[in-house]
Amino acid sequence: MKLDSKIPSGPLKDKWDKHRFDMKLVNPANKRKYHVIVVGSGLAGASAAASMSELGYNVSCFAYQDSPRRAHSIAAQGGINAAKNYRNDGDSIHRLFYDTVKGGDFRAREANVYRLAQVSNNIIDQCVGQGVPFGREYGGLLANRSFGGAQVSRTFYARGQTGQQLLLGAYQALEKEIAKGGVKMYNRHEMLELVVVNGVARGIITRDMVTGAVEAHVADAVVLGTGGYGNVFYLSTNAKGCNVTATYRAYKKGAAFANPCYTQIHPTCIPVAGEHQSKLTLMSESLRNDGRVWVPKRKEDCGKKPSEIAEADRDYYLERKYPSYGNLSPRDISSRAAKEACDDGRGVGPGGRGVYLDFADAISRLGAPEISDRYGNLFDMYQRITDENPYEVPMRIYPAVHYTMGGLWVDYNLETTIPGLHCIGEANFSDHGANRLGASALMQGLADGYFVLPYTIGHYLASNKFEKVTTDHPEFQAALASVQTRTTRLLGIKGKRTVDSFHRELGKILWEKCGMARNATGLKQALQEIPSLREEFWKDVTVPGSGDSFNQSLEKAGRVADFMEFAELMVTDALHREESCGGHFREEYQEAGEAKRNDEQYAYVAAWEYAGDGQAPVLNKEPLEFESVHLATRSYK
Amino acid sequence: MSGTMNITLKVWRQSGPSAPGAFETYKAPGISPDMSFLEMLDIVNERLIEGGKDPIAFDHDCREGICGMCGLVINGAAHGPSKLTTTCQLHMRSFKDGDSITIEPWRAKAFPVIKDLVVDRAPLDRIIQAGGFISVATGGPQDANALPVGKPEAEQSMDAAACIGCGACVAACPNASVSLFTAAKISHLGLLPQGQPERYRRALKMVAQMDLEGFGGCTLFGECMAACPKGISIDFIKRMNGDYIWGSVTEAPVKVTLGGG
Incomplete structure (x- = not known):
């Protein structure tokens, strides 16, 4: 390619x-002849x-x-x-x-x-x-x-x-x-x-x-x-x-x-509340304009109410580590810093996977009405989900997958x-x-x-010149048939496990091994686990209903089947890129806790080409040339 | 949080638009108060599927109260018992252990049931098509700051623009009127200087379309405002009526059609 x-x-x-x-340009009179x-x-x-x-x-x-x-x-x-x-x-x-x-x-x-x-x-x-x-x-x-x-x-x-x-x-x-x-x-x-x-x-x-x-x-x-x-x-x-x-x-x-x-892990989301969790809710990053992020300095304080932890015992870790950007540090950096604090045993809330986003200073400086004017709807949403009032107690936040x-x-x-x-x-x-x-x-x-x-x-x-094509063309007929075959196959498995249970399991593998921090060992394990989960999916999933009616289970099954294949491509890419850059943090490649890029070998776009089912995808590289911007180590300190 | 709850659900099941529907009862034990209402339904559905039964169909997407896709009538109230809250943002802590909860779709002639709790809300798009826009083509507008807009007008316009198009106003209205939805769009655009050239014609066309779609008339009961998850004010309906009346005097008659889209 x-x-x-x-x-x-x-x-x-x-x-x-x-x-x-x-x-x-296309002549104005001809434009309507083109179908897009x-x-x-x-x-x-x-x-x-x-x-x-x-x-x-x-x-x-x-x-x-x-x-x-x-x-x-x-x-x-x-x-x-x-x-x-x-x-x-x-x-x-x-x-x-x-x-x-x-x-x-x-x-x-x-x-x-x-x-x-x-x-x-x-x-x-x-x-x-x-x-x-x-x-x-x-x-x-x-x-x-x-x-x-x-x-x-x-x-x-x-x-x-x-x-x-x-x-x-x-x-x-x-x-x-x-x-x-x-x-x-x-x-x-x-x-x-x-x-x-x-x-x-x-x-x-x-x-x-x-x-x-x-x-x-x-x-x-x-x-x-x-x-x-x-x-x-x-x-x-x-x-x-x-x-x-x-x-x-x-x-x-x-x-x-x-x-x-x-993949981008957004630093300010509402933490997971339990196994039933179906999705995560973002709290706008704009909150970091006025909210200060902190965790207790000592693990022993994590169980205390935030109001019982003295100012001197709080670690405003973003302000400490990145003084010039502080709480406004970019998403990848802020997310990893939150993970580090929690990995260090200093996370707060259920399961210890959370950090505080505290508005007390902003409220005393600007007054609650001004804060309400700026973020009222977000505060309301937070309270609706967590049953806690962020005007009185700091929000709890944790990073979550947000953008790709x-x-x-x-x-x-x-x-x-x-x-x-x-x-x-x-x-x-x-x-x-x-x-x-x-x-x-x-x-x-x-x-x-x-x-x-x-x-x-x-x-x-x-x-370009376009040959006349109709839906009778063999390529259209073949594509129609392949969709029908796939639908029939999904409906015909009639196994024991629901689509969601497979999706959850896939998600766990990826979050643990291809999430905020990645390493070769974990990624290689994921490359073992994903194909076997996929195999189980095609043997044991159950999709009720029929193909010729409104069927939300069938819709989900088709999507999850594609995620099962795509996940492998994602992990393959993560394993091949032996550097840390942006949202891709490889634990093996860091310097004093910060991501270490490798411009000599990886300043390229990795464009993967499909080579057939069961075949390794082919890597194509588009070198990135920087003429106007000087390649530098990204520093927000 | 305190322990789990046992809930009984009475859910409207209907296999298709012309099929007769009926309530079915389901037990939902072991529900955490921290679950959202839809997460509770997810669990009920997982159990139904594992038992070889057809899961309950319901619309949902963003699950953060903004896309407007979800919408259930819960114990007789559109979006359930919490004020200013969509169905997806309603949490089970609003209910008690042992509660029985009735769940129905939006009920309106203009919103036929597709399946179970899923309805067809295409008329809402057609009301927008009738005139819910400002006719500017891409690339035309001048510099954004060349047209000052007073902060109070911008804020009021935003209050109206916050409508998520869920249709709860229709479901809550005894007449199944869509006036709050329509008025919100007419006001959002009509309060801004950019919206002035088409202001009265927009009102005429959108009102004509909503009448054509088979929604009921508005008698200013206010049930819509009480059910609206975004707190859209009924005052916007008065504004719409004013624009409509002025338009009927000043504008040429309008013609709208069903279908399209």
Whole structure:
């Protein structure tokens, strides 16, 4: 496989302008003749589908929920970055670019990140135009806050519901286009296969989750905006339905999967309460602007009430270890520091897997009403879940799987290694390198959907001739048959164990051996355990009901079956990368407790190529060249 | 936490839209008060599946109260007994050992049952399609700070925009009216300067669509506001009515259709 990133020549700051001029255009009268499929209706999918329809393309959009407005982008709390420099505090496109490359531990592609920083400003304009009710100052101008891993205030927000408001903006634009007839929306439809004809992506196979009908859809180009794979861990902050199926099916059809081991563990989530736990809830990172993270200095104090532990007996470990960033240190660093404190026996709460996030100082400095104004809805949510009042006792938090930086490999045009298959948002391996900074997922999803893909898809369509294909084509018929076979097989096992019990077990293996800290021994064990669990799944799972009706157990079974295979790819990648970078922390590679990168050997994107069931995947490398940013050890001290 | 609880559930089971439905009773022993309501249902379902029975179908996704996918009528109340709380954020500590809990789907003519507790809420999307947007194309808007918006207006707009589209307002309303949902969107956009050019036409079209979809009329009972997990105020309905009346005087008549999407 040849990886051609297609990065335009010329100076970094001119690449996107030059490329936009160099790309071919589709004549306005011809645009409606092209049919583009968009899978997913989150920030990336909805913005892409709406924008392409506005341009005149004929778009079909698919979502597994009952409405596009429910995609998991809606749950993002904190905010969205842009290089507006409205605060006059030294921000610029170059600084946002630099912070993002550094935050990603120098494992992202410079040209893509620069473009992201450039279009970040257009996103804010676009969203305000759509009526997104961002937070405002009394003078009527937009408010900003600072966010983890940045020393400037560049984050725009809508209370603690920024993702919701941005998604509703994109959703409303999408509904506007549905009403106009430019987009045909398929709700409660799940993509189960990609169809490739003569090496080119030409359609998908879906299952109608209400009727069970398996259907083929032909298109001139396919776009996946299907989110991340965090649910491979079973417990994560993702919605219950989030899955890897669309991207994994594409991988099995020839799309390279890049950096699957780069997973983000978010430092501020509500700790696990018990075995029944079905998902984890994030507490926005913005809380770290005013909350101070601490654990007792002595193990003996862990059982005490926090109010009984004197100031001198508290270890504000982030402030101690990283004085210049303190409680605002990046996510990977903050998460590992919490794990270390708990591994050291100084964790608090049930099971000792928790640290305090304390607002007492902020409340005495600013008053409870101001804190309520800033974080009221988050405090309420915390109390609802834990039955504890964070105005009176410190919150307990612990890291949880939140976001996945890995995803399908894409070139500068967001095209995968399968011609015609594009991938946007969290689903691609994206611009975040080995670690994503706060408030940049929303930025990337919308950048891809509003301002990058609508240009590059036109270039793809204008540069290629498309043979007439119908669903009668043998490739479509074969893909339909393989989906049917798989469904029949899952329903026919009739074993003893539920799908969830397998999913939980898989999640435990990954959390313990491929979670916040990894080592070769554990990863090798996981590579033994995953295939045997998978084998047991295919022998002993029970999926009630039938394929031709509404069947949530069947939906879950299909997703978990793909997680069972994907998990192995993730662990393989983690084992091969013998360095620590960003969210990938290998215990063997550290220096004084900090991650130790190996730029000489690992400054590349690992793009894995499917080689057949039971065959080891093939590793392809895209070297990362840094022309504008000096490769440095990331320091937040 | 204190020990576990034994709960009895009476759950509405219905195999499809045209099938007759009925309540079935299930025992749910060993429930922890720290579980969410949906985690309790997960456990009941795990036991049903292990016993070779069909699990209870219910919609859910984010499980953090924001996607609007979940929604059950619990002991007669949309989203259950806790104020400002979605079904997924309701915890079992709100119930007592030995309680019997009745669980039903949203009941409204416009929301037909798909299976058990799952209903079809497509009319909500069609109401948005009728006009719940600002007609700007990607790339058009000016610099974000070129249009100041007063903080009070922005805050009030955000209060309305917080609607999660779950449909609890419809389920709670004796007339199955969708006015609170519709009014929230009309107000979110109508309170902002960006929303002014289409303000009255938007109200006319969205109101016409909700009437067409078979929702009932609003008599300002206020049950919707009491059930709303996001505390959307009924004052927005008054605002919608004002915009509608003004629009009926100033705008050309509108035409809406069923279907689409």
